[in-house]
Amino acid sequence: MTSNTITPKEYQAFREFLENASGIVLGDNKHYLVTSRLTRIMAKFSIASLADLMTRLKADRALRQLIMDAMTTNETSWFRDSYPYDVLKEKLLPELSVKKNKPFKIWSAACSTGQEPYSISMIISEYLMGRPGSLSSGDIQIIGTDISSDVLQQAKAGVYDNIALGRGLSLERQKRFFKEKGSQWEIINDIRKRIVFREMNLKASYTALGKFDIIYCRNVLIYFSPELKKDIMFRMSQALKPKGYLILGGSETISGYSDEFDLVRWRSGVVYQLKTRTTVNG
Numbered sequence: 475m476t477s478n479t480i481t482p483k484e485y486q487a488f489r490e491f492l493e494n495a496s497g498i499v500l501g502d503n504k505h506y507l508v509t510s511r512l513t514r515i516m517a518k519f520s521i522a523s524l525a526d527l528m529t530r531l532k533a534d535r536a537l538r539q540l541i542m543d544a545m546t547t548n549e550t551s552w553f554r555d556s557y558p559y560d561v562l563k564e565k566l567l568p569e570l571s572v573k574k575n576k577p578f579k580i581w582s583a584a585c586s587t588g589q590e591p592y593s594i595s596m597i598i599s600e601y602l603m604g605r606p607g608s609l610s611s612g613d614i615q616i617i618g619t620d621i622s623s624d625v626l627q628q629a630k631a632g633v634y635d636n637i638a639l640g641r642g643l644s645l646e647r648q649k650r651f652f653k654e655k656g657s658q659w660e661i662i663n664d665i666r667k668r669i670v671f672r673e674m675n676l677k678a679s680y681t682a683l684g685k686f687d688i689i690y691c692r693n694v695l696i697y698f699s700p701e702l703k704k705d706i707m708f709r710m711s712q713a714l715k716p717k718g719y720l721i722l723g724g725s726e727t728i729s730g731y732s733d734e735f736d737l738v739r740w741r742s743g744v745v746y747q748l749k750t751r752t753t754v755n756g
């Protein structure tokens with residue numbers, strides 16, 4: 475398959491399939507993306523065209539998962555953008571430590587290969603080191619979810635090579651939070667033990683996850699339609715405890731999508747806090 479051999483009808487059918495399955499909206503002219511991501515898989519399964527692929531996908535769940543893994547963009551890094559981690563350490567954790575109703579729960583929605591939830595867990599450990607007794611290690615649970623089984627497998631393994639570690643991790647944190655495993659590095663149990671990883675599509679229901687104090691939903695809404703962004707933000711507001719926080723990616727905003735949150739400015743950035751709703755009776 476090459477970009478030129480994809481017919482408009484095939485392209486349209488594939489776009490619809492992808493958006494229905496994952497929410498990811500493919501632009502009008504992303505034929506090159508489809509070919510570059512799918513050619514290898516299609517060759518392996520002797521699938522000649524997108525039309526053939528669509529037929530096979532109806533009955534083959536494993537193939538469906540492979541296509542989903544291939545079509546997602548899993549770009550991530552340690553302490554990405556630094557702000558979401560500074561605000562956690564200096565504002566949100568001090569606020570949580572005076573609250574009751576433990577355990578506190580943090581959701582890394584669309585966690586890719588694990589850098590986001592592991593960075594959150596490292597921040598928690600650093601916070602606790604500086605303030606013994608303020609919270610105990612088991613007081614905070616993190617759940618990392620993603621639609622891609624491939625990236626989740628890497629996240630669960632918690633083993634990274636030097637190139638992956640070089641993206642945002644200081645040498646000091648590498649020494650403190652990883653142990654050598656051959657030519658690679660494995661995250662230590664103290665950091666790993668707070669996190670549970672689970673495969674989950676953000677289009678599906680969140681009710682089984684329980685309620686969260688903080689949700690990180692970063693660098694994933696950019697792939698979705700305005701309607702799906704609205705729907706996800708609304709359902710995330712329902713998945714937060716009172717006064718809970720939503721943290722979005724640097725280029726993402728609630729503006730125009732949700733009025734469930736107050737914008738809270740802290741230093742050079744913003745976080746979103748669930749509004750307190752007053753119920754009017756009668």
Ligand SMILES: C[S@@+](CC[C@H](N)C(=O)[O-])C[C@H]1O[C@@H](n2cnc3c(N)ncnc32)[C@H](O)[C@@H]1O
Pocket residue numbers: 495496497498546547548549550551554583584585586587590619620621622625674675676677691692693694697723
């Ligand atoms: C660019 S990465 C962002 C990772 C991390 N949050 C960060 O900011 O570095 C986007 C992730 O969203 C996941 N994703 C895409 N569509 C999804 C969906 N419908 N449900 C859950 N995860 C999805 C992809 O598999 C990918 O790992």
